[in-house]
Amino acid sequence: MTTFRISRRRLMQAAAIVPILGAPAIVRRANAQSSFDWKRYAGEKIDVALTKTPRNDYFQSVEHEFTELTGIEVSSEQIPEQQARQKQVIEFASGSPTFDVTNISLAVMKRLAGKGQWLEDLRPMLDDPEQTAPDFDFADISRGGVAFSTQADGRMDTLPCSLDYFLLYYNKELFEQAGVEFPTSMDDIVQVAAKLTKPENNVYGFVSRGLKNANVPVWMNLLFGQDIDALDAGGKLMTDTDEAIWAANLYRTLNKDYAPPGTIGFNWSECQTTFTQGYAAMWLDSTAWARAMEDPAKSRIAGKVGYGVMPAGPKASASAIFAEGIGIARGSKKKGPAWLYLQWYLNKKNQSMLVQTGAGSSARISPFKDPAVIENSPLPRAYFDMLVKSIDIGRPGLPDIIPVTEFRDTFGVALTNMIGGAEAAPELKAATEAFRPILEKSEKA
Amino acid sequence: MEGESLVLKVLRKAAFAFAVFVLVSPAILFFLWTISLSFKSEIDNMAFPPVFVPSPPTLANYETVFSRNDFLGYFINSVLVTGGAVLIGLLVGVPAGYGIARSKSSRFAIVILIARMTPALSYLIPLFIVFQLLGMVGTIGALIVTHLVITIPIIVWIMIGYFESLPAELEDAAMVDGCTTWQAFRHIAVPLARPGIVISSILAFIFSWNNFIFSVVLGGKQARTLPSAVYNVLSFEQVSWGPLAAAALLVSLPVLLLTVFAQKQIVAGLSAGGLKDG
């Protein structure tokens, strides 16, 4: 029990740190005495386009609760990220999107959404006591998340609905069998992976995304270990510096020498399969997938999973953050009901359940302060300890530029080439040269 | 002498049987494996070495497909889009095939031929821009119009060939008797060409049913057809092989049934018309 208390205290400390991550002007509701009514749009129907994640599996499973609360019918669907992004652009461009509410990947689509004014500014509704539930408690939503979801011109066109952190999942059983300890530094991951790789047993020390585009965040997280970003403060590309090459070499060694054959085509789902079936000892990816770890119907290693904070790099400790927002299409004719859905999506109960079930991290602070969340969770305490430490060292996982897809494709191809055996330095040089004009063009437009 | 030739005969028979086996087994194995995946639990599907025979077989994957998705809605969309495109294709395509065949207009036939050769994908961008201007993206109507790109060329193409193979004398005789061209077409040529019409509509149906990229881009949520639904909604759940296999079978079922029951017509049509959609 003592250890538990310690971890709870640390959770609270962490929660206190979250607000510092970045603090725009706090939006307040003027009037607490409101005539707010959950049922005012009863009988309406909204369309919701969600990204395919365990988090949204949860939301779909409790959708009926929203209908009971508001009398609004929800027609929702989940679409895999990459298809979702293409669809969103197409539908928003068409002027009449077929959904009222949608998720936006803040790491990939934020600038594009802002430029195209795709989504409704949420601040007026938030300030309107008739529209916003008195117990919504906007101040409980992490300032860092709000900073993520606020556009440069001050419009807040999404609410942050999840902040996910990169971590190093590991298979405790395989570690014990090989008699090795969790790596202490990024370089150490290689040593540990080498000891765990036993191709004759179909077991590999490491797995991470190798698929073009999807693989870039993995490299970015290693890059953060050198305390640099893809772009420096002046907007100059840092992707062919010695630090970037170091990170790419690390990525190359791990995926070329110690990962299962075929990682070159793996996205997170294939990695998850490999890891949960016990064929990989470490998996570098996001907290978003923790839910499947302890589910015996899907995982053969339930109960044996370790949740490691990203080991420190040579110059910094960092965990890549991926934030997703939820917003209302500007072309929607049902903004009122849609706003109720957003409030329900972000209410304390649902956000606590997300954390508790491991379906994703929360954008709210209160779930981390609630001991019941940890106590009732199928996930072990180690998961929450990891989460807290990761929050401390979180860092946006992708650069804040418009052509994120081209960035990920261009450098993604370089990384797959490296898994195939190509040298890191020339690949990165070539990719940087190829991407620079695209970036310049987008900044001009 | 006698014995040797018997051995040879048996050997030859065995070799032939082996050839048949080699030819057919990839298709059989593929479909058996898909069926097996669709009836197994998730753990069995992920097992290595693989579990081949579902024991006990489970319907859970099919339940997942229907309960988690609006599968029936997608099915109706598919029927509307494909049905609409085939129907309109027949309405304009059969007369066109007749006109081209009888007037021997090769220029028109070349346009149709090139249309058959053009990748369907290349129509997508301009049509998308137009539907965007018209505010029709995400409607069944837009999809039907787009699928005409698939159905019209194949129907016209096959009908040209069919009408060419019909002797014109009957119609000529009727027209000498005072029949109009339309009457000759309607009452003499069309009834005679019925087998050709059946063939072309079956093939147009299959190619239109199987198309998915139009619906991925233009379908939106309300007008999504089955193939794009399977791709969009299920594909990334690669952790769930069972539901994916179940969905794959369900989507293909109508065309596979058609293949079984209309094999003769399809064989005739394909060896005549040939080009699949793109």
Add this chain to the structure above:
Amino acid sequence: MTAVSPAAGLVESDEPQAESPDFKRNYWVFAVPATVVILAVIVFPWLFTVYMSFHIWEIGGGTTFVWLDNYRQLFADQRFHEALVHTLVFTLLATLIPIVLGTLAALVFHREFRGRGILRTIFVMPMMATPVAIALVWTMMFHPQLGVLNYLLSQVGIPPQAWVYSPSTVIPTLVLVEVWQWTPLVMLIVLGGLAGLPREPYESALIDGANSFQMFVHITFPLLWPFILVALIIRVIDALKVFDTIFVISSGGPGTASETINIFLYLQAFAYYNIGYASAVVVVFFAVIVAISLLMLHVRQKTKWNA
């Protein structure tokens, strides 16, 4: 219905034939509705694509006329060159292998044997089944660690393959799927040819004491050649157009190792939203396809064939 393709009719009727013009005059009326529809959904998109290819054209954004800039950029684009090579390699393999296998299959299915009908139906199924569905199942089978294919290989002592998960095997693997799917079409076309073979040459050859191999080389093959040629033309055009299976199975990856022109153009249009640039790709690709097709039709016209 005979196996004679309308293309034959087309080629034959190149010269206008003047027979009983009284009745022929108003046949064009029948083609009017189709003409209107075709102009709207087929010809107009062609022209509009050419128009867009002269612009920088953003989805939902503005347009700028840039004359030939897109084409200039395209011809200098390394990725496009690679896509072109991938397309040609894929097309070559996905044409020749099905032609050989399909012809052999036709010879097999031409014989009478028990269960022929049902087995032929099964053999034809891959080409009818929805390509997306097929592609998804193949993807599962290609899984390097859990896939059933590697298990089957291990049973006969072959080491596991990376299939579509390696740049060096991805194109051959995609060809494998294409061969599996489309060999039946070649089989059907050649089977149609076999059905129409005359008997006399064989009878006289038998009298001359020819064995079956000699008969195949000297009689069957030359008679079948026109049909094989038709199958060849169809295969080339189809292989150039393949999109669904590659898109679903590899999306052009790993990296860009299997990126064909179709995939390249889709990504440019709907992932990077460079509509103008993508239109230029369409125009160039269209020109390539039409040129190849017409060339092959020309070749076919040259080789005498008329039953």
